[in-house]
Amino acid sequence: MDPVVLFKALVLGIVEGLTEFLPISSTGHLIIAEQLLAFTGEKAKVFAIFIQLGAILAICWEYRRRLATAVGGLATDRRQQRFVLNLVVAFIPAAVLGLAFSKHIKAHLFQPLPVATAFIVGGLVILWVERRQRRPVVNDVDDMRLTDALKVGLAQAFALIPGTSRSGATIIGGMIFGLSRRAATEFSFFLAIPTLSAAAVYDLWKHRGLLVADDVTVFGIGFVAAFVSALLAVRALIRYVAQHDFAIFAWYRIAFGALVLLTSATGWINWVAD
Numbered sequence: 001m002d003p004v005v006l007f008k009a010l011v012l013g014i015v016e017g018l019t020e021f022l023p024i025s026s027t028g029h030l031i032i033a034e035q036l037l038a039f040t041g042e043k044a045k046v047f048a049i050f051i052q053l054g055a056i057l058a059i060c061w062e063y064r065r066r067l068a069t070a071v072g073g074l075a076t077d078r079r080q081q082r083f084v085l086n087l088v089v090a091f092i093p094a095a096v097l098g099l100a101f102s103k104h105i106k107a108h109l110f111q112p113l114p115v116a117t118a119f120i121v122g123g124l125v126i127l128w129v130e131r132r133q134r135r136p137v138v139n140d141v142d143d144m145r146l147t148d149a150l151k152v153g154l155a156q157a158f159a160l161i162p163g164t165s166r167s168g169a170t171i172i173g174g175m176i177f178g179l180s181r182r183a184a185t186e187f188s189f190f191l192a193i194p195t196l197s198a199a200a201v202y203d204l205w206k207h208r209g210l211l212v213a214d215d216v217t218v219f220g221i222g223f224v225a226a227f228v229s230a231l232l233a234v235r236a237l238i239r240y241v242a243q244h245d246f247a248i249f250a251w252y253r254i255a256f257g258a259l260v261l262l263t264s265a266t267g268w269i270n271w272v273a274d
Contacts (some may be wrong), residue, residue, distance in 0.1 A: 008039045009218045013051050013225025018233050020055040020196075020226070021189060023126065023168030023249045024256075028115040031162060032260065035112055035271060043210050049203040050219050052196045054226030059189050062234050079142055086144050090153035090170075090187075091194045097157050098199065110162050112260055112271035118163025119257030126250035129172050133245070136180035141187050144179070151177040152187060156195065163257075166195065172246070181241050189234065 015033050019026040030048050034040050039047075060067060073080035109115075138144055155173020159166035167188050174184030204211075263269040 005039075005218060006221055008037045009047070009222040010225050011037065012039065012048070013054065013222035014229045016048070016051045016222070017055050017058065017226040017229025017231075020052065020230055021059070021167050021192065021234050021237060023122075023165050023171055023246055024253055025115070025119065025122070025163050025165035025168065026052075026055075027110075028119055028163035028165070031110060031115050032112050032271075036269075042207065043215070046203065046207045046210055047215075047219060047222060049200050051222040051226040052200050054223040055230035056193055056196050056200075058227050058230035058234060059192055062231060063189065082144075082146075083142060086146060086149035086187075087190060087194060089146055090149040090156065090191050091198075093150075093153040093157045094160065094195060095198060098160055101160065105160055105162070113264060114161075115163035116257040116260035116264075118161055119253045119260075122164055122168055123250040123253030123257070126168065126172055126246050126253070129175055130245045130247050130250070133175065134178075136175070136183070137178040138183055139180045141183050141190070144183070144187065148174075148177060148179065149187075152179075152184075152191070156191065166192065168249075181245070182238075185237065185241050 012030060012033055015029050016026050019029045027048075034044055034048070070080045070083050074084060138148055152170050152174045155176075156166060156170045158164050158173075159169040170188035170191055171181075171184045174187060175181060179187065260271065264271045
């Protein structure tokens with residue numbers, strides 16, 4: 001196996017894990033990183049979907065007790081039933097719209113320049129929300145109603161546009177609709193489990209003909225790197241939101257998007273997606 005390819009898999013796995021649960025768009029970062037590393041093509045797209053499972057496993061591990069409580073109480077505990085139902089309700093909008101429009105979105109928007117534009121727009125939205133932030137009415141995930149979950153699910157649908165950020169859409173959307181910063185962040189983590197798992201399994205099944213036995217090492221390195229880096233990122237984000245807002249992520253998005261647009265306008269980098 002080419003060590004250069006293995007190194008690229010490692011880097012992309014780290015990028016995925018560090019950015020998946022921050023409001024800065026993992027998909028956007030991967031699209032740009034793949035261009036810079038010349039790691040493109042149909043199999044590279046399948047790789048990018050697969051390593052999301054490593055990030056999902058990090059969430060499952062970090063919240064294993066909470067998830068075990070939900071599963072164990074599903075038959076008798078109304079609070080756990082409501083928690084699971086909220087996840088189902090929030091999952092539906094993106095699932096339906098993703099099935100309907102994902103082919104068109106991938107054909108036209110999975111390119112660095114649209115992603116850079118979405119970075120900047122998303123950053124401006126985050127700044128606007130933080131400046132108008134009001135006292136939350138929902139301080140804990142277990143206090144969410146079905147209507148709260150549906151609103152967050154509708155916000156998540158905006159993340160079908162690459163560069164928007166799934167976590168950013170759900171966290172900021174949750175804050176707009178009255179969730180506390182911590183409740184919105186944790187619900188975003190939990191919602192990632194069905195959303196990203198369904199997307200990964202569906203995409204892997206659809207493109208199973210592209211995969212061969214030699215891909216196991218490359219995909220495995222990316223998976224493990226995504227798991228470890230995502231676990232570190234999740235723990236850091238939970239500590240961060242306890243005392244800080246998301247403005248730093250907004251300015252990062254704006255600066256990163258502007259840099260991509262600048263390098264394109266000046267010809268420093270030829271941002272042409274494969």
